[in-house]
Amino acid sequence: MRRLRLVTVLALVASCAGTGGKAARAPLTAKDIVQRASPAIVRIEAGIDKIGTGFIVDKTGVVATNLHVVAGESAIKVRMYDGSQYPVMQISGVDPDRDLALLKIQPTKALQTLKLGDSDAVSPGDQIVTIGNPLGLDYTVTSGLISSVRQACPPEDLAAGNCPKEFKVLQISAAISPGSSGGPLFNQFGEVVGVTTRIILIGQNLNFAVPGNYLKPLFRQNAALSPDQFAKATRASERPNQSDDNVRIVRRVPVHEITVFDGCKLEEIADLVRQIGEAIENGAPLYNDGKH
Template sequence: MRRACLLRYAATAGLGLAALLAPAPGFAKGPVSVADIAEGLQDAVVNISTTQTLKERNGSPPGRKGPKTSPFDELFDDFFDEEGPDGSPRKVSSLGSGFVIDPSGLIVTNNHVIEGADEIIVNFTDGSKLKVIKILGHDPETDLALLQVKPRKPLKAITFGDSSILRVGDWVMAIGNPFGLGGSLTVGVVSAVKRDINAGPYDNFIQTDAAINRGNSGGPLFNMDGQVVGVNTAIISPTGGSIGIGFAVPSNTAVRVLNQLKEFGETRRGWLGVHVQNVTDEMASTLGLEEPMGALVASVAPEGPAGSAGIKPRDVILDFGGQSIRNMRDLPRAVANGTVGADVLLKVLRDGELLDLTVTLGRLPASEDDEAIETEDSDGVKELLGLTIEPLTADLRAKFEISGTVDGVVVTAVDPDSPAAKKRIEVGDVIVEVTQEAVHRPEEVVARLRAVEKSGRRKILFLLANADGDLRLVNVPIS
């Protein structure tokens, strides 16, 4: 009897244990799998390998805009760096990602992945390789490039989705080539949209916590419908690896740029011809605004579209073609996306009165491709190469006792660990010329620096003046 009772207890206990071990129905297989979506996409995601010859023995490849520890790290990965004898050329090979958008052989990647490359090879998931026969176009401002290969048979291609409907919290998926590990997939959410990381005048990034690393650059960011909603471009990483903060160019921006690259081999951005700044709290009431908003016109190019339309300094542009301008950064994006030659209605606040003006949008000249509209902080302060630089105002001239014969941009702070500090640039020094061109505003210094970076040079030449006007030349390393 007792034995029967024990057996009965054991059976009951066994059933209880089985019940405890059985997974709850809702968590039987974990979160919903993305395997079915990914299976149809991986063949269209490719690895991009490039090779280029550098004549300079020291320095990083032209495609890299900063050291590996820079905060806004690129995702492009050097995997082979062979140095020849002193002064001899060396070859650098690099890996990135890309994706097919047309079965006939059109492939998207980042501009910095292929910039300066002597040879570009596209590697597919089945092990096949194709050499890029033509770079149809590239755009440094959005960091996009369109490549052409000649396949033996139609390629698997993927389509773009609408990035404008993305919301914070939406699930996204990245596929790419991190650290040379092709076909890697990660999943995360949209952390933010319309993110400005000060990479350029058209910043409008999608931020995601989907793990992306070096080598993912140029790869696609997908929505859960398997459509490309972004092109992975940059990460914040003090370590060089993913810390969950990555950035992608929105698909709507990419499609517009890629269509122009395909048709014209270049981008054709709108041009307004104004120099703008933010409206501060102090300015708002003076300008007749209840709160700081809009883009304040600081100057107008006399023969530019804005000048012809009657836009004047001190005007506040509040709306461009139906797009609300909340701050100065909104305007360059809106203008760049406009159609060259089109008439656009602007809402402008002038002396407290709201005006409607019509401007015929011009085309941004190629020589001004750094930015369609110059922008600056309200005080004009810029930071670069460890230097804080500001316009040489009367107050700063008096503060640093700078001679009235000196003109340029004044250094107001120096990072003691920066290359500039090692070159003995000091607070109170005035940058008179950059690469033998006179400068009068901080943004002119920035523009010269960008031009030097794009040329592939590793140093930038400053002509400096001290407070007494004594001049000296200083060659400052860029990275």
């Protein structure tokens, strides 16, 4: 009997040693993730006709989304899973280069939040789930894989110091559409590892998310911009349409010049990544209407 107990103890020790002393986490099904996360996902309405997605990252009422969803707008509303609505009172964090923003509401009830995972740990082949509001179809669920982890800035430009900062993007196969911008990208454990942000209109399943780790420094920003201050700082300017065989300049864009993929014919992935980098480093939405 003692020998049996000893063998059992040794087996338990060996199993712990094989995982660094930590029990292996069980992956969740897409259905599990949706059921757990949906109450913390919101619909964002900005201005007259902008619709996007966001998610609650702090119980005090901090909502993460893409900057381009709300840029140039002072009237921003957050609609919760239960249908209640809150106006955005402050913009507490902004990263224009990576197209991220933190919005602050004043909730009248307890909020569910989403946990940020480690986006540096994701790799091609990982299963992912997205939830968003594409074309206003609230709480649409899609799933897919991490197709690649790409450096948005071409290596030669990064080495030459021509990029504002190191910036990777997650290429994903999960379908997203205008209105999905700002939504959470989940790993198989239900943690947020990205913010869905862009699509390329040619090809299929060429979609992108900003790594979730880029959100974390924004919590220390304490920008505390009022909606009016934020709108003035990010207001769109009118520019005439310009086009060529590869890119089109949107009519209403944020302060920076932004290129949008619209039927481009690129033969090599290196060229495609270079073009993505040029747009993304300015926080450019890769949609054909420049709104979502």
